[in-house]
Amino acid sequence: xxxxxxxxxxxxxxxxxxxxxALADDRGSxxxxxxxxxxxxxxxxxxxxxxxxxxxxxxxxxxxxxxPEALTELDEVVLEEVLDQLDSKDIAAAAQELEEDDxxxxxxxxxxxxxxxxxxxxxxxxxxxxxSALAYPEGTAxxxxxRSLVKVPDDWTVGQVIDHCxxxxxxxxxxxxxxxxxxxxxxxxxxxxxxxxxxxxPVRILDIVDPDIPSVPxxxxxxxxxxxxxxxxxxxxxxxxxxRRLLGVIMVDDVVDVIDExxxxxxxxxxxxxxxDMHAAPLRTARLRAAWLAVNLLTAILASxxxxxxxxxxxxxxxxxxxxxxxxxxxGNAGTQTVTVAVRALAMGELTAANALRFIAKExxxxxxxxxxxxxxxxxxVVAWYGDWRLGAVIGAAMICNLLAAALxxxxxxxxxQKAGVDPAVSSTVFLTTVTDVVGFxxxxxxxxxxxx
Numbered sequence: 001x002x003x004x005x006x007x008x009x010x011x012x013x014x015x016x017x018x019x020x021x022a023l024a025d026d027r028g029s030x031x032x033x034x035x036x037x038x039x040x041x042x043x044x045x046x047x048x049x050x051x052x053x054x055x056x057x058x059x060x061x062x063x064x065x066x067x068p069e070a071l072t073e074l075d076e077v078v079l080e081e082v083l084d085q086l087d088s089k090d091i092a093a094a095a096q097e098l099e100e101d102d103x104x105x106x107x108x109x110x111x112x113x114x115x116x117x118x119x120x121x122x123x124x125x126x127x128x129x130x131x132s133a134l135a136y137p138e139g140t141a142x143x144x145x146x147r148s149l150v151k152v153p154d155d156w157t158v159g160q161v162i163d164h165c166x167x168x169x170x171x172x173x174x175x176x177x178x179x180x181x182x183x184x185x186x187x188x189x190x191x192x193x194x195x196x197x198x199x200x201x202p203v204r205i206l207d208i209v210d211p212d213i214p215s216v217p218x219x220x221x222x223x224x225x226x227x228x229x230x231x232x233x234x235x236x237x238x239x240x241x242x243x244r245r246l247l248g249v250i251m252v253d254d255v256v257d258v259i260d261e262x263x264x265x266x267x268x269x270x271x272x273x274x275x276x277d278m279h280a281a282p283l284r285t286a287r288l289r290a291a292w293l294a295v296n297l298l299t300a301i302l303a304s305x306x307x308x309x310x311x312x313x314x315x316x317x318x319x320x321x322x323x324x325x326x327x328x329x330x331x332g333n334a335g336t337q338t339v340t341v342a343v344r345a346l347a348m349g350e351l352t353a354a355n356a357l358r359f360i361a362k363e364x365x366x367x368x369x370x371x372x373x374x375x376x377x378x379x380x381x382v383v384a385w386y387g388d389w390r391l392g393a394v395i396g397a398a399m400i401c402n403l404l405a406a407a408l409x410x411x412x413x414x415x416x417x418q419k420a421g422v423d424p425a426v427s428s429t430v431f432l433t434t435v436t437d438v439v440g441f442x443x444x445x446x447x448x449x450x451x452x453x
Contacts, residue, residue: 010038011045019046023054028061035062040069048078059085068094072102080109088114092121095130099146101254104133141225142218144258145239145248148172151179152205154188159201161191176235177249180209185245187238189213215240218247222258227349229255295430303328303437310445313453319386320448323395327444330374331402331436338363338410339428346414346424360411367407371400390452398444402436409435 015034022030035043043066050058059066059082071094074082083091083106091110095103095118107115107130119127129147136142150171152161161178165171177190189209199208214228215238228237229252239247307314307324314320342359345351351359375396383392413431414424 010042011049016046016049019058020050020054023050023057023061026057031058031061032065036065040067041073043067043070044073047082048075052081055081056085063090064093066094068097069102071106072098076109079106083109088117088121091118095122096126099148100126100129100133101144101146103130104143107134108138136218139222140218141216141220141222141239141250142247144222144225144250144254145218146172146251146254147248149179149249150175150177151181151246154180154182154206154209156205157201158196158199158203158205158208161196161205162201178205179238179246179249180205181246184243187215187240187244187246190238213238215244216250217242222261223347225250226255226258230259295427296433299430299434299437302434303441306438306441307445310441310449313445313449317391317448317452319388319391320445323382323391324441324444326378327395327398327402328437328440330399331406331440332433334367334370334403335406335410335432335436336429338367338407339414339432342411342414343424343428346418351415356411356415360408360415363407363411364404367403367405368400371403374403375399391448394447394451395444397447398440401443402440405439406432406436 019031019034022028022034035046038046047055047058047070055078063086071079071082086094091106095106098106103126107118110118119131122130132147133143133145148170150161150165152164156164165175175193177192178196179190180188182188188206189211190213191205191209195208196205214232214234216225216228218239218241220239225237228234229250235252237250239250241247310320341363342351345359378399379392379396381392382395383389386392409432410428413435414428417424417428
């Protein structure tokens with residue numbers, strides 16, 4: 001299988017060390033030579049892996065030798081640092097080499113006054129395209145789409161389309177579909193490149209058009225666009241305005257980036273991180289994470305208050321202090337399994353109002369079955385450990401209660417947050433931990449107080 005080498009294959013630890021050594025000795029020509037044969041992703045990976053002082057030196061050596069596509073591959077924090085080192089002419093030169101959607105993403109990171117300076121350096125036509133992209137909100141079809149496409153009138157023949165593709169100078173490098181429009185620019189359908197090439201020149205393009213292709217409005221959110229591409233197995237998707245006039249096209253490579261971003265965002269949100277802070281400074285990283293840690297502290301205090309209510313019980317039966325973390329921990333882990341499945345199903349559009357009750361019932365059944373299984377295991381273990389069948393029965397009953405509560409919380413919390421308009425990935429785990437800790441401690445200590453004292 002041929003093609004560009006994988007970035008993990010081309011950017012080795014040895015290469016990074018050689019780049020760092022060359023930077024330390026100010027050997028600029030060697031640095032440029034080491035990065036010259038790398039792909040855009042490879043260059044971006046090297047830039048991200050070196051330290052901040054070395055990164056400044058690296059960008060100073062590269063300047064216009066840096067592949068513009070590498071800018072689109074950089075982490076957001078690193079991109080900000082790199083752009084700070086480039087002047088408006090350098091950024092404008094890079095923007096001219098990029099698709100307008102990628103150029104808009106780069107310019108979005110600049111302060112307003114710097115963005116105007118960069119735009120002023122661009123030719124009028126390219127400036128207008130980028131400004132048009134920037135006019136749409138980030139994360140929408142209008143921002144993702146490319147305006148460079150093959151758009152042909154509906155009264156042309158296949159021969160006219162082929163001649164147009166040969167002679168036009170402003171067409172994209174890679175073409176998969178031709179889009180057919182009427183006299184007012186309204187989308188009438190598309191023709192795959194392969195189908196057109198197999199057709200005779202005199203054939204009317206409308207005779208081979210696919211009129212039922214999916215399209216998306218310019219204000220469609222990127223998550224919805226990803227669902228359309230996945231469900232319809234698309235390579236490209238046209239973007240239209242309210243009157244169905246063709247505005248641009250979204251390509252699958254951009255949607256792959258969207259899917260990656262969405263998956264990363266949900267993973268980080270579930271951990272209470274919010275944004276990818278791997279390349280951020282320690283102070284900024286601490287500030288970003290402190291908010292959710294503060295929320296977790298409050299929930300931990302709530303769980304501690306529950307424990308405090310049973311202080312006398314714990315003093316009389318020391319075994320309770322030994323065993324109660326087991327109940328809370330099992331509930332927390334079981335709940336995390338459920339909430340992960342629920343959040344993913346919501347994100348993929350698989351969990352809806354139509355099947356929510358069935359999903360809740362299934363997870364409750366799973367929680368109950370696991371509750372009985374581990375209640376039996378822990379009950380036997382506690383009887384063997386402490387020789388007290390009542391204590392074994394108490395921890396078994398508490399285990400069943402907490403795993404059932406975890407299953408219900410793991411489904412109801414994400415569903416409730418989504419209905420309230422809150423991203424379930426952001427705060428589900430915080431509420432879940434509170435429920436499993438409070439229910440676990442309350443069930444175990446409460447039952448122990450009733451039946452053992």
